[in-house]
Amino acid sequence: MNLEKVVFGFFILLAATLNFGFVYGDIATPEHHDAYELFAVVVVNLIAAVLKFGDRTQIGAVHLATSLVAVLQLVAATLVWFYAVNVSPDGMTAGKLAGIVSLSAGALFANVVSVVLLVIETVMLRR
């Protein structure tokens, strides 16, 4: 058993599951989408992205790309959240929340691709 693989798989899967947890629920209901959870998603995704640095294989490159996409989407979502809470005069509205959730749903898709890649890699190795 390789500890590096455990950590790697852990963070990738955690990024996907947290992301799913945040997105899950009605898209415009504030009670279904927690700020702490979004924060955790961002942090775990950042770590997952950093863990993917430096792998020069083709699959490693695609891994990194999916993570970068996810981070980009999540950063956009947090910026919208920031705008809604701190800048916008009418605060968090259903429309803005829907935007945040759909952005992080996009990140979820990237994370799922990441998990699929992880599974493919594991199947290919068969060790």
Place this chain on the structure above:
Amino acid sequence: MTSVLFLALRRLRLPIILLIAVYSIGVIGLVLIPGVDAQGRTWQMSFFHAFYFLSYTASTIGFGELPRPFSDAQRLWVTGIIYLSVVGWAYFLGSLLALVQDRGFRLALVTQRFEREVRGLSESFYVVCGYGETGSLICRALDRMGLQFVVLDIDGTRIDEVDLQGYARDTPAIVGDARVVENLVRAGITHRACRGVMAITSDDQANLAVAIAVKLLNPRTPVLCRAMSRDVAKNMASFGTDHIINPFQRFGEHLWLALHAPAVYRLISRLTGLPGTTLTAETTPPHGHWIVCGYGRFGREVIGCFDREGLEATVIDPEPQTEVGRRVVRGYGTEGGPLREAGVETAVGIVAGTDNDVNNLSIAVTAREINPKLFVVLRQNLEANRPLFGAFSADITMVSAEIVAYQSLSIVATPLLARFLGMAGTQDEPWASLLVARLEEVAGPVVAATWGVDINAAAAPAIHRVLMFEKNDVTLDALLRDPTLRVREIACVPLLLVRDGAEVLMPDAKTPLKAGDRLLFAGTNAARDLQRMTLRNVHARDYVILGRDRPAGWIWQWLSRRNDDAASTAGR
């Protein structure tokens, strides 16, 4: 860029993750711990404010407690976070600095920059493998000719010298073994602008490896190789190496030429060499009994040359191989004993040709003391000893680095010259003396500049145009006249004309030019510049050919054409 970026990211993975962890812990804490405002109401920090606060605190900027003064619970948490984040940043910066100082990383950076520079070369360039004495001579001359080149050498200190030399152009240079194909490719042997590769390292095997690599990877690129041994030279020739220079063999040939056909020798020394260098008073080696000190690769070539001319030669060598029919004296030749034994009192000349410069000088000085009339041929191995050899003033000094450098340059800069020299070697003495006199008259007592002219649309647009479209006859004479005052001739001599593969030696000035002709000239650089005007500028061309200025603008051209027509109808 990508590989270095990824290398850096991989090395910094742990510090970055640590930073992310510290920041997220800090932010979570700040968001969770409630604050108390002036009215005693509790408030909670938003994620944004927590991140903002942590950003300026962790980076030690410290704006204070924002957005409101903190509660003691918050302050306790912040105290811990400050230490954590400073450690995190210190670790990150330390890793970053260690990475930047890392030898492997710097090598990767240098290699990458070199690759980018070579890839970005748009004008044609030469690859010079080996930046020793020969290599630096060649590079300096290439630079003076305004040509771009790339340097590859196995020794890092020599590569540093490339930067210190201060060439007019940015010269990509890299440390690397020329035997490794990857390094050659990096240096651009497969680049489409690569005009030639010069393998002039001191290692014959490396030169051989370069030649093979170039011939396999980029067969159309000409390769020039230095070979110290005849076996390697044969090997190189076997797979089509374009030019092979064996300095000892070349010197043997030159010495033979100097003995056999002094005028041809003078002609060759006038045309090969660094243009502008003053020629020393030309001395012809005398016929008679010679002494050769040192019977290595150099001595063998020299003896071969004496044999060819039918001269008697005695060898002085510490470990002579017994050879039939030749007098051999055991010794170094640095003392009077062996020299006298070899017959120095009655000899006409001596060749001091060991591979040790000090011994060579010692031989020459001792021999001259015994017999002041001796003709001395001195072999100089190291460029650093030049002042010593200059002070002795031998009749001929042989420097292998210079021979290789000048031969390579003349081949590289003017490919026609190699052809001309090959033909000149078979000409008779009066022809050569006549040409030497012409060159002396034109260029003075210095090595003449030589240049090739291709009559095509790129190199000679003005002349090519008149030949192709205006169907006028142009004679070679046009290229020998001054485009500022046509009655004056410019200081150059046409040496060779190549037309459809056939060569005409010393073409006549009345020869009509044809598109596709290739010409070789010798003369001064000033003459070359003047000639270039005639070749490229239509007005200079018209003035030289017709003796009048052609109107430049459309209106004046139209007016003058009307006048011409009127004149021709009136004439009819």
